[in-house]
Amino acid sequence: MGLLFLDAAEIRFSERMDPFSPFDEPLLGNSDQLIPAVCRSQGCLETQWYIFRCGIDKAWQRASGKGVTVADLDWGFNPNHQDLKSRIQLTRSMLPLTNSRNVTNGLKRDHGTAVLGQVGAQVNKLGMAGIAFDANLWAVQAGSDTITDHSLWARAIEFVRGQPVNGPKVIILEIQTSQGGNIEMSPVINRAIVDAIAANIVVCVPAGNGNASRDAGIGDDGLPIPPTGSIVVGATRYDKLRNIVGSSNSGRRVVVYAPGDPSHDLTCSLLNDRYRNHFGGTSAAVAKVAGVVALMLEVNPRLTPADVREILSQSNTPVVDHDGNRSGVLLDAEQAVCEALRQAGRDC
Numbered sequence: 001m002g003l004l005f006l007d008a009a010e011i012r013f014s015e016r017m018d019p020f021s022p023f024d025e026p027l028l029g030n031s032d033q034l035i036p037a038v039c040r041s042q043g044c045l046e047t048q049w050y051i052f053r054c055g056i057d058k059a060w061q062r063a064s065g066k067g068v069t070v071a072d073l074d075w076g077f078n079p080n081h082q083d084l085k086s087r088i089q090l091t092r093s094m095l096p097l098t099n100s101r102n103v104t105n106g107l108k109r110d111h112g113t114a115v116l117g118q119v120g121a122q123v124n125k126l127g128m129a130g131i132a133f134d135a136n137l138w139a140v141q142a143g144s145d146t147i148t149d150h151s152l153w154a155r156a157i158e159f160v161r162g163q164p165v166n167g168p169k170v171i172i173l174e175i176q177t178s179q180g181g182n183i184e185m186s187p188v189i190n191r192a193i194v195d196a197i198a199a200n201i202v203v204c205v206p207a208g209n210g211n212a213s214r215d216a217g218i219g220d221d222g223l224p225i226p227p228t229g230s231i232v233v234g235a236t237r238y239d240k241l242r243n244i245v246g247s248s249n250s251g252r253r254v255v256v257y258a259p260g261d262p263s264h265d266l267t268c269s270l271l272n273d274r275y276r277n278h279f280g281g282t283s284a285a286v287a288k289v290a291g292v293v294a295l296m297l298e299v300n301p302r303l304t305p306a307d308v309r310e311i312l313s314q315s316n317t318p319v320v321d322h323d324g325n326r327s328g329v330l331l332d333a334e335q336a337v338c339e340a341l342r343q344a345g346r347d348c
Contacts, residue, residue, distance in 0.1 A: 075174065087133075089138065170204065207234040209248060215253070238263070244322065
C-alpha cells in the first residue's frame with residue numbers, strides 16, 4: 001500500500017524516507033481492526049492494528065523519531081534481527097561477569113528484541129514498521145533469567161544518563177516487581193528515575209501486569225509509591241470498538257494507556273528473520289508510548305519530561321475497565337505530535 005501525500009509538509013517528509021516508507025512494510029496493514037492472517041514462509045501473522053488505533057500512521061506525516069535516542073533497559077536482545085541490526089547504535093550489559101557489550105545473556109533475549117521491534121524496527125520492506133523508525137536505539141541488558149538485582153537496573157539508568165548524545169533521550173524501563181507491581185516502589189530504582197528525569201530524560205515505566213483493580217501507585221507492601229515524574233503506562237487489550245484495560249494495573253498513577261494484547265500485537269521474534277503476535281501486556285504498551293515520545297521530541301526537542309507527561313494525558317480517546325467505567329486515556333500519537341508542534345510555535 002502506498003502513502004498518499006497531500007500537502008507540502010507531507011511531501012517534505014516523504015523525501016526523508018528513502019528508499020522505503022513505513023507503509024511499504026508487508027505486515028503493517030491498513031486498519032485498527034484485526035486483519036485476517038497474513039501468511040508468509042514462517043507462518044501466519046496478524047498486522048499492526050495498534051499503529052492505526054493510536055493514530056501513529058497520521059503522526060508519521062510529521063515525524064519519524066530522527067535525532068532522538070531511545071534506550072531500552074531490558075532482559076536481553078537479539079541485535080542481529082534483520083529489523084534491528086542496523087538500527088541498534090549501542091549495546092551494553094550491566095550483568096556481572098559478562099562482556100560489557102554482550103546483551104545476549106540468558107533465555108529472555110526475545111523480550112528486548114520484541115520491545116525494540118515495536119519501538120524502532122527498520123523500514124526495509126521486509127516485515128513490520130517501528131513506531132520511531134528513525135530513532136537511535138540502545139540495547140541495555142540489566143537482567144536475565146537467573147539475575148534479578150534492582151541495583152543493576154539503577155546502574156543501567158545511570159549509565160544512559162551519563163552518556164553524551166546530540167538530542168533528547170528516552171528510557172524504557174522493562175521491569176515490574178515480583179508481584180506484578182510498579183517497579184518504582186524499589187527505592188534504588190525510584191531514585192535513579194528521579195535523577196534521570198532531573199537530567200531532562202523522559203522515563204517510561206510499565207504500570208505492571210496485575211489487574212485493572214490494582215492501583216499502580218501502591219507498592220507490593222501496600223504503601224504509596226513516592227512519585228518520580230515518569231510516564232507510567234497501562235495496557236489495553238484488543239476490541240473492535242472500545243479500548244479496554246487488559247492485564248494491567250490502573251489508577252491515577254497511570255499517565256496513559258496503550259495497546260498491549262499478548263495475543264494480537266505484532267513484533268520481532270527472536271530468530272533473525274521472524275515475527276510474532278504473542279507479545280503484549282505493559283511491556284508492549286510502554287514500548288509503544290516510548291516510540292511516540294520519540295516522535296514528539298523530534299518535532300520539539302525542548303519539551304521537558306513534565307511537558308511530555310501533560311501532552312500524553314490530554315488524549316481524548318477513553319479507556320474503560322471491564323465494567324465499562326472510564327479508567328483513563330489511550331495513546332493518541334497524532335494529538336501528541338501536533339501539540340508538541342504547537343508548543344514549538346509551529347502549525348500541525
